[in-house]
Amino acid sequence: MLRVENLVAGYGKVQVLHGLSMQVAEGQLVTLIGSNGAGKTTTLRALSGMIRPESGRITLHGADIAGLPSHAITRRGLAHSPEGRRVFSTLSVADNLVMGAFPRLTGSRPRGDVAADLDRMFALFPRLAERRAQLAGTLSGGEQQMLAMARALMLNPDVLLLDEPSMGLSPRLVSEVFATIARLRESRVTMLLVEQFAAAALDVADFGYVMENGRLSASGPAAALRDDPAVRAAYLGTAH
Amino acid sequence: MQILAQLLVSGVAVGMIYGVIAFGYQLTFATSKTLNFGQGEALMLGALVGLTVASFVGYWVMLPIVLAFGLLQGAVVERLGVRPAIKSKSESGWIMATIALGIIFKNLAENIWGRDDLKFPSPIGERSIEVMGVRVLPMEIAIVAGALAMMLAVELFNRRSVFGKAVVATANDRDAAGLMGINTGQVITFSFALSSMVAALAGVLVAPVTLTGATMGSALGLKAFAVAIIGGLNSGLGVVVGGLILGITENLTGYYLSTGYKDVPGLVLLLLVLSFKPSGLFGKKTIKKV
Ligand SMILES: Nc1ncnc2c1ncn2[C@@H]1O[C@H](COP(=O)(O)OP(=O)(O)OP(=O)(O)O)[C@@H](O)[C@H]1O
Ligand SMILES: [Mg+2]
Numbered sequence: 216m217l218r219v220e221n222l223v224a225g226y227g228k229v230q231v232l233h234g235l236s237m238q239v240a241e242g243q244l245v246t247l248i249g250s251n252g253a254g255k256t257t258t259l260r261a262l263s264g265m266i267r268p269e270s271g272r273i274t275l276h277g278a279d280i281a282g283l284p285s286h287a288i289t290r291r292g293l294a295h296s297p298e299g300r301r302v303f304s305t306l307s308v309a310d311n312l313v314m315g316a317f318p319r320l321t322g323s324r325p326r327g328d329v330a331a332d333l334d335r336m337f338a339l340f341p342r343l344a345e346r347r348a349q350l351a352g353t354l355s356g357g358e359q360q361m362l363a364m365a366r367a368l369m370l371n372p373d374v375l376l377l378d379e380p381s382m383g384l385s386p387r388l389v390s391e392v393f394a395t396i397a398r399l400r401e402s403r404v405t406m407l408l409v410e411q412f413a414a415a416a417l418d419v420a421d422f423g424y425v426m427e428n429g430r431l432s433a434s435g436p437a438a439a440l441r442d443d444p445a446v447r448a449a450y451l452g453t454a455h
Numbered sequence: 456m457q458i459l460a461q462l463l464v465s466g467v468a469v470g471m472i473y474g475v476i477a478f479g480y481q482l483t484f485a486t487s488k489t490l491n492f493g494q495g496e497a498l499m500l501g502a503l504v505g506l507t508v509a510s511f512v513g514y515w516v517m518l519p520i521v522l523a524f525g526l527l528q529g530a531v532v533e534r535l536g537v538r539p540a541i542k543s544k545s546e547s548g549w550i551m552a553t554i555a556l557g558i559i560f561k562n563l564a565e566n567i568w569g570r571d572d573l574k575f576p577s578p579i580g581e582r583s584i585e586v587m588g589v590r591v592l593p594m595e596i597a598i599v600a601g602a603l604a605m606m607l608a609v610e611l612f613n614r615r616s617v618f619g620k621a622v623v624a625t626a627n628d629r630d631a632a633g634l635m636g637i638n639t640g641q642v643i644t645f646s647f648a649l650s651s652m653v654a655a656l657a658g659v660l661v662a663p664v665t666l667t668g669a670t671m672g673s674a675l676g677l678k679a680f681a682v683a684i685i686g687g688l689n690s691g692l693g694v695v696v697g698g699l700i701l702g703i704t705e706n707l708t709g710y711y712l713s714t715g716y717k718d719v720p721g722l723v724l725l726l727l728v729l730s731f732k733p734s735g736l737f738g739k740k741t742i743k744k745v
Pocket of ligand 1: 297
């Protein structure tokens with residue numbers, strides 16, 4: 216589905232990713248973990264076209280998308296719920312979701328039933344349903360996080376990139392988010408999940424990559440990584 | 456009392472023109488944090504093109520043609536002057552480029568329509584109506600109605616249509632809008648087109664009550680810029696109030712002090728606002744949750 220080969224990317228002269236290769240197979244939930252500043256967000260940004268990769272190949276459905284502008288990549292079916300939520304603060308909750316479906320409403324993606332999907336999101340996130348007319352900028356941080364995730368899902372994406380969907384949430388909401396992710400996996404949504412809660416991420420994921428200083432240091436089936444002593448020591452805490 | 460009422464009424468008409476041009480400044484500022492300093496020239500071109508086109512097809516058919524012309528002219532300004540500057544991350548390139556394009560448009564107009572001021576006939580008569588002793592030109596009413604209708608139409612478009620919401624999304628967060636599949640470069644071009652269209656319509660509206668010529672836009676564009684700062688570059692209604700304040704104070708100063716000082720109050724107001732409330736009288740501090 217999504218394949219990355221020798222990706223080199225960064226910001227201006229600062230190179231952050233030094234030749235990254237990974238893949239996300241159809242219907243799989245793959246997680247990318249690593250310490251702060253490892254380059255996880257940068258990876259997602261390069262995949263969705265928020266930054267232009269310096270070199271390397273990124274293929275979606277077999278077609279090279281490296282270097283395309285983000286709107287073009289989205290129209291090919293890749294949705295990205297970015298770090299820091301980035302909801303549209305002066306649009307209502309419902310309009311934020313409508314924006315998630317923009318390519319469907321304007322003919323660059325199959326339309327499907329947008330209204331039904333809107334209802335599906337409100338069923339998935341009841342807190343958003345209660346606040347559908349509220350301006351997104353006035354939502355709490357946790358509610359904004361749910362909105363960002365629901366907005367990305369409104370694309371009916373072939374691949375969904377999630378950057379720390381649990382960031383800033385209370386423990387109860389964190390487990391809610393992970394439950395939602397597990398449900399999405401059940402319905403075979405292809406996902407690449409970046410998470411600070413490495414243990415929880417490996418619990419729901421099929422496959423995992425561990426990143427260190429812009430390079431992969433380990434990879435493998437999620438269960439195997441969870442039991443890997445090196446990974447446990449570095450990211451999961453020894454008392455697990 | 457009669458005189459005061461008269462001054463207020465004519466101040467309102469001019470003020471609406473300032474307001475609607477300032478509204479145009481807001482449109483591009485929202486999406487791109489840049490302005491077209493040639494807004495006055497967009498207004499002037501709208502008036503002159505309107506004058507010529509109306510002589511062939513009549514006033515009412517001219518209106519949509521001028522609107523289309525304004526859209527096109529604004530898009531050209533964005534493509535030639537603004538986009539290269541945004542791309543090269545130049546902080547001030549767009550300022551020079553839009554001013555330069557404005558001067559080019561003015562020279563072009565002088566060569567096509569000459570240096571003398573022309574008369575733009577009013578489509579709805581030039582005889583003033585008297586309401587309780589106050590004389591009002593029909594065109595002054597048309598200015599207020601036309602300007603309000605224009606702003607309302609843009610506002611409705613932004614709130615109701617999917618494309619309008621995409622414009623608001625781009626204004627909120629350009630990168631995130633890109634992630635929604637919105638071509639934000641096109642949105643910015645569109646906002647420049649819309650802003651020039653608004654100015655071109657303002658030109659057609661104001662031309663019958665002023666004189667029409669290549670230099671008519673410069674002062675209007677500058678004063679509307681002051682209004683945009685006074686009202687706040689991101690406060691929708693602020694520019695209308697700001698425009699009215701400026702239009703009325705100008706008229707009052709012109710009458711009670713001297714016409715020589717007519718331009719002073721607006722500039723004083725501008726300086727005061729800049730030093731005490733830089734986000735404008737009605738500007739809201741941007742709320743951003745981190
Ligand atoms: N906009 C930027 N400009 C310059 N450097 C940046 C920018 N964003 C990130 N970086 C740098 O790139 C490196 C990787 O950052 P990135 O955000 O990808 O890390 P991360 O793995 O997502 O970390 P975290 O877990 O803290 O979110 C860091 O050294 C960071 O300082
Ligand atoms: Mg990050």
